[in-house]
Amino acid sequence: MTTRYQRILLKLSGEALMGEDNYGINQIVIRRIVAEIEEVNKLGVEIAIVVGGGNIFRGMKSANGDMERVTADYMGMLATVMNALALQDAMKRVGLIPRIQSALRIDQVVEPYIRGKAMRYLKEGWIVIFAAGTGNPFFTTDTAAALRGMEMDVDIVLKATKVDGIYSSDPQVNPQATRFSKLSFDEAISKNLQVMDATALTLCRDQKLPLNVFSIFKPGALKRIIIGEDEGTFVMI
Numbered sequence: 001m002t003t004r005y006q007r008i009l010l011k012l013s014g015e016a017l018m019g020e021d022n023y024g025i026n027q028i029v030i031r032r033i034v035a036e037i038e039e040v041n042k043l044g045v046e047i048a049i050v051v052g053g054g055n056i057f058r059g060m061k062s063a064n065g066d067m068e069r070v071t072a073d074y075m076g077m078l079a080t081v082m083n084a085l086a087l088q089d090a091m092k093r094v095g096l097i098p099r100i101q102s103a104l105r106i107d108q109v110v111e112p113y114i115r116g117k118a119m120r121y122l123k124e125g126w127i128v129i130f131a132a133g134t135g136n137p138f139f140t141t142d143t144a145a146a147l148r149g150m151e152m153d154v155d156i157v158l159k160a161t162k163v164d165g166i167y168s169s170d171p172q173v174n175p176q177a178t179r180f181s182k183l184s185f186d187e188a189i190s191k192n193l194q195v196m197d198a199t200a201l202t203l204c205r206d207q208k209l210p211l212n213v214f215s216i217f218k219p220g221a222l223k224r225i226i227i228g229e230d231e232g233t234f235v236m237i
C-alpha cells in the first residue's frame with residue numbers, strides 16, 4: 001500500500017490516555033492506541049512520538065499561587081516520562097520496538113535525547129518516543145512536537161487528541177462549534193483556536209511543516225491520514 005507520508009511526528013495527548021477515567025493511564029485505551037500505531041508501523045512509516053502529560057500533571061494549573069511555575073512545569077515534564085514508559089511497555093507487548101529519549105536526563109530510566117541516534121532508530125523502523133517535552137519550563141508538549149518534528153525532518157505533525165479536529169471554538173464547551181476540514185496556520189493563530197498553542201503553530205508555519213489534528217479515539221483515523229484520506233483538520237501555510 002502506498003503512503004502519503006514516510007516519516008511522521010505523532011503528538012499523543014496525555015489526556016487521551018486516561019480514557020473515561022479522571023486521572024492516570026487506562027491500559028485498555030493505551031492498548032487500543034498502540035494497535036493504531038502498529039498498523040501504520042507495518043506500512044513501513046517511520047514514527048516518532050511526543051507524548052503529553054495532561055492526564056497526570058499540568059504545570060500551569062498547579063502553579064496558580066500554590067507552587068512555583070518552574071517547579072510545576074518540571075513535574076509536568078516528568079509526568080510525560082511516566083506516560084512514555086507506559087507506552088513503551090504496551091508497545092513491547094505487541095512486538096514493536098520502542099526507544100524512549102528524554103529531554104531531561106534520567107539516565108537510569110531512559111536514554112537522553114540525541115538527535116543522530118533518534119534518526120538512526122527511525123531508519124531501523126523502530127518507534128522513538130520523545131519524553132519530557134522540550135526540557136524547558138514555560139513550554140508545552142505541542143511545542144516539543146513541532147520542535148522534534150523539525151529536527152527529525154518529518155513530513156507532517158499529527159496531533160492525536162480527544163476531539164476530531166479544529167473547531168470554531170472548543171467543541172467540548174460549545175456543541176454549536178463547527179469543524180474546519182482545512183485551515184491555514186495564520187487563520188489558526190489569528191482566531192486563537194486554542195487546540196494547539198501559538199508557539200507550536202508558529203514553529204510549524206515558519207518551517208512549512210504541515211499539521212493534521214484528529215481524534216485518536218476514531219478507529220483507523222491515523223492510518224487513513226497516512227494513506228492520504230481526509231480526516232480531522234489539515235493545517236498548512
Ligand SMILES: Nc1ncnc2c1ncn2[C@@H]1O[C@H](COP(=O)(O)OP(=O)(O)OP(=O)(O)O)[C@@H](O)[C@H]1O
Pocket residue numbers: 012013014015016051052053054055141142160161162163165166167168169170171172193194195196
Ligand atoms: N477550537 C478548538 N478546536 C478543537 N479543540 C479545542 C478548541 N479549543 C479548545 N479545544 C480543546 O483542546 C483540547 C486539546 O488540546 P489540549 O492541549 O488541551 O490537550 P492535548 O494536547 O490533546 O492533551 P495533553 O496536553 O494532555 O497532551 C481538546 O480536547 C479540546 O477540548
Ligand SMILES: O=c1ccn([C@@H]2O[C@H](COP(=O)(O)O)[C@@H](O)[C@H]2O)c(=O)[nH]1
Pocket residue numbers: 014051052053054057058059060072073074075076077078079080132133134135136137138139140141142144
Ligand atoms: O516542554 C515542555 C513540555 C511540557 N511542560 C510541562 O509539562 C506539562 C504537561 O505537558 P502538556 O503539553 O500540557 O501535556 C505542561 O503543562 C507543562 O507544565 C513543560 O514545562 N515544558
